[in-house]
Amino acid sequence: MSWAASPAAAAGGADPGPGGEDPSDPGGQRRLAWSGRVTGAPLRLRSVSAWVSVVGAGVIWLALLGPVIALFTHLSAGAIASALTAPGALDPLVTSVESGLVTLCVLFVLCTPLAWMLAHGRLPFPRVWEAGVLCSLLLPPLVIGLLLVFLVGPYTPIGQVLAWMHQSATNTFLALVIAEVYESAPYYVLGAQAAFASVEPRLEQQAALLGDRPRRVFRRVTLPLAAPGLAMALSIAWARAMGAFGAVIIIAYHPAGIPLQIYTTLQETGLASALPYALVLLVVALPLPLAAYIWSARAGRRRRG
Amino acid sequence: MLDADVEVDRREFTVRAALQVAAGERLALFGPSGAGKTTLLEAVAGLVQPRRGRIELGGRVLTSTASPVSVVPPWQRRVGLLRQNPGLFPHLSVRDNLCYAPTASPSEVELSELASVLGIESLLSAMPARLSGGQAHRVALRRLLLAHCDTLLLDEPYAGLDVSLRRTLTDLVSSLVAERSVPSILVTHELADAQAFADRLAVLDRGELLQIGAPDEVVLHPASRRVAELIGYLGFVPSGEMVAGVHPERVIAGGFSDRGLVLTGTVTASRPAGAGWEADLRTGEAAITCRLPDKPPVSDGEFVVTVLDPPFFSSDGSAIAAASVESEQDTAEQVRR
Numbered sequence: 001m002s003w004a005a006s007p008a009a010a011a012g013g014a015d016p017g018p019g020g021e022d023p024s025d026p027g028g029q030r031r032l033a034w035s036g037r038v039t040g041a042p043l044r045l046r047s048v049s050a051w052v053s054v055v056g057a058g059v060i061w062l063a064l065l066g067p068v069i070a071l072f073t074h075l076s077a078g079a080i081a082s083a084l085t086a087p088g089a090l091d092p093l094v095t096s097v098e099s100g101l102v103t104l105c106v107l108f109v110l111c112t113p114l115a116w117m118l119a120h121g122r123l124p125f126p127r128v129w130e131a132g133v134l135c136s137l138l139l140p141p142l143v144i145g146l147l148l149v150f151l152v153g154p155y156t157p158i159g160q161v162l163a164w165m166h167q168s169a170t171n172t173f174l175a176l177v178i179a180e181v182y183e184s185a186p187y188y189v190l191g192a193q194a195a196f197a198s199v200e201p202r203l204e205q206q207a208a209l210l211g212d213r214p215r216r217v218f219r220r221v222t223l224p225l226a227a228p229g230l231a232m233a234l235s236i237a238w239a240r241a242m243g244a245f246g247a248v249i250i251i252a253y254h255p256a257g258i259p260l261q262i263y264t265t266l267q268e269t270g271l272a273s274a275l276p277y278a279l280v281l282l283v284v285a286l287p288l289p290l291a292a293y294i295w296s297a298r299a300g301r302r303r304r305g
Numbered sequence: 306m307l308d309a310d311v312e313v314d315r316r317e318f319t320v321r322a323a324l325q326v327a328a329g330e331r332l333a334l335f336g337p338s339g340a341g342k343t344t345l346l347e348a349v350a351g352l353v354q355p356r357r358g359r360i361e362l363g364g365r366v367l368t369s370t371a372s373p374v375s376v377v378p379p380w381q382r383r384v385g386l387l388r389q390n391p392g393l394f395p396h397l398s399v400r401d402n403l404c405y406a407p408t409a410s411p412s413e414v415e416l417s418e419l420a421s422v423l424g425i426e427s428l429l430s431a432m433p434a435r436l437s438g439g440q441a442h443r444v445a446l447r448r449l450l451l452a453h454c455d456t457l458l459l460d461e462p463y464a465g466l467d468v469s470l471r472r473t474l475t476d477l478v479s480s481l482v483a484e485r486s487v488p489s490i491l492v493t494h495e496l497a498d499a500q501a502f503a504d505r506l507a508v509l510d511r512g513e514l515l516q517i518g519a520p521d522e523v524v525l526h527p528a529s530r531r532v533a534e535l536i537g538y539l540g541f542v543p544s545g546e547m548v549a550g551v552h553p554e555r556v557i558a559g560g561f562s563d564r565g566l567v568l569t570g571t572v573t574a575s576r577p578a579g580a581g582w583e584a585d586l587r588t589g590e591a592a593i594t595c596r597l598p599d600k601p602p603v604s605d606g607e608f609v610v611t612v613l614d615p616p617f618f619s620s621d622g623s624a625i626a627a628a629s630v631e632s633e634q635d636t637a638e639q640v641r642r
Binding site: 304 | 378379380381382383385386388390392394396405406407432434452
């Protein structure tokens with residue numbers, strides 16, 4: 001059902017428009033038409049506002065996708081080949097992947113319990129805990145980097161403890177992981193919290209009543225049911241960690257990951273030679289989110305039967 | 306034998322109830338929404354903690370707030386709870402759902418027999434989403450039985466289903482309860498469901514257990530005016546110092562003073578109801594509703610009905626025994642003379 005179903009529109013006559021009163025249709029057909037649109041009939045462009053919203057949606061979609069399109073239109077095969085075959089060109093890629101994987105492990109181990117407790121209201125003063133998580137989300141990454149120097153820099157207590165262990169949290173792999181954790185953790189915690197909150201508590205109760213201890217309930221019911229959401233949260237955190245730049249440039253200039261490589265190449269040799277690394281970053285950062293998306297969609301379909 | 310005597314705090318009131326359900330017995334817990342019925346079941350299941358009380362199941366102490374204090378956690382209670390949502394795990398196949406409990410270890414032969422009893426042979430490896438509402442409930446029930454639970458608690462399990470399916474499932478539960486000889490409690494706010502299921506009926510309102518007894522006893526002789534209202538008595542007619550409770554289905558046309566209370570009034574409205582007619586009747590200052598097989602004449606003329614053996618209540622709402630009712634009526638008549 002749509003506007004075309006109303007007799008006036010079918011005859012090609014004057015369309016009353018959304019605000020107008022159609023004397024031949026005292027309410028009945030109009031309501032049918034509206035209910036049809038709610039259930040997902042194709043949009044018919046019969047009014048100015050419909051045109052504006054459709055055009056607006058198209059423009060914003062193109063605008064969001066624009067950079068990716070630009071990337072592919074400005075890349076040449078020769079430039080990619082020469083950039084990637086230069087000596088040591090792939091070192092930042094290895095650094096980024098390694099630090100990203102370590103970051104994911106840290107997030108999964110440390111932040112999953114926090115997300116579970118937040119979702120189940122097991123923490124006193126939950127608003128305070130949530131505010132803490134939001135804090136690192138709302139702070140500009142550059143500011144996080146500056147503040148991290150005051151927290152883990154060589155002259156701080158933490159820095160001195162690390163020095164005593166012959167470690168350092170500035171310009172090291174450890175520093176890179178710390179910066180990436182700070183930039184990606186809130187995305188994971190909030191996503192995982194939503195994933196756990198979406199698990200029906202009565203299913204967990206049922207599992208317990210069938211004889212499962214809480215840890216078994218978590219392993220057999222909570223985790224599998226939250227898994228698609230957790231995977232999505234983890235993959236978003238991965239993309240954030242891969243692209244982390246603001247905090248990284250301040251406390252972890254060395255060893256350089258791909259974002260820093262893009263920045264230094266841009267500074268030293270210009271836009272054209274930085275572009276291939278942008279492609280590398282996309283190629284590395286995107287597969288995990290895509291795989292997570294496809295997997296969670298499949299899990300959803302499977303559960304729906 | 307399930308023996309529960311608990312006080313559970315809720316936000317607005319405290320649920321107080323003492324219930325004993327014998328092995329193989331079926332108790333229906335009846336009451337309006339928000340009366341605390343589910344809270345009581347959850348206390349037995351160990352999902353909410355009673356402020357005070359003791360719960361025993363088959364000789365095992367599940368909860369005791371007096372010394373020695375003990376609280377058995379839900380996963381060791383062997384209590385089966387079935388809610389309106391059957392609670393099948395959506396990420397596990399029907400087979401894995403049936404065998405979920407660590408104590409459930411049916412053989413492949415038993416499983417396929419069970420599947421044919423349930424009529425889901427082809428769906429054993431499918432996901433629960435493919436089951437119909439009735440099938441899902443049957444699978445959930447079988448899952449509880451495979452887990453060898455010692456009691457069955459049913460929390461309005463069939464509220465969303467149509468009447469005939471509801472009756473089939475209730476009968477199924479009844480036969481399984483008898484077969485396994487476990488105590489069972491059905492929580493419902495539908496009197497018909499409670500009557501179809503129960504050996505005994507308990508009426509709960511705002512956390513208080515108002516009456517417990519055989520279903521027909523509770524329905525025909527409510528212990529108080531409040532119970533009568535909950536059971537479905539729609540009219541209360543003053544009779545001397547007392548009021549008589551009028552259930553719409555306990556009214557017949559015509560005056561038969563030997564069978565109950567004879568009322569005379571005018572029919573103010575009537576409408577078809579089921580296979581008969583429902584009529585509103587005004588007698589003096591009281592208005593009653595009655596169900597009659599024939600359409601009553603709507604006119605200003607008088608219409609005589611008999612309320613079959615109505616329960617009588619004093620002004621404070623408590624029931625008055627039938628014997629004393631008769632003597633009081635006699636005195637009232639003498640006074641009138």
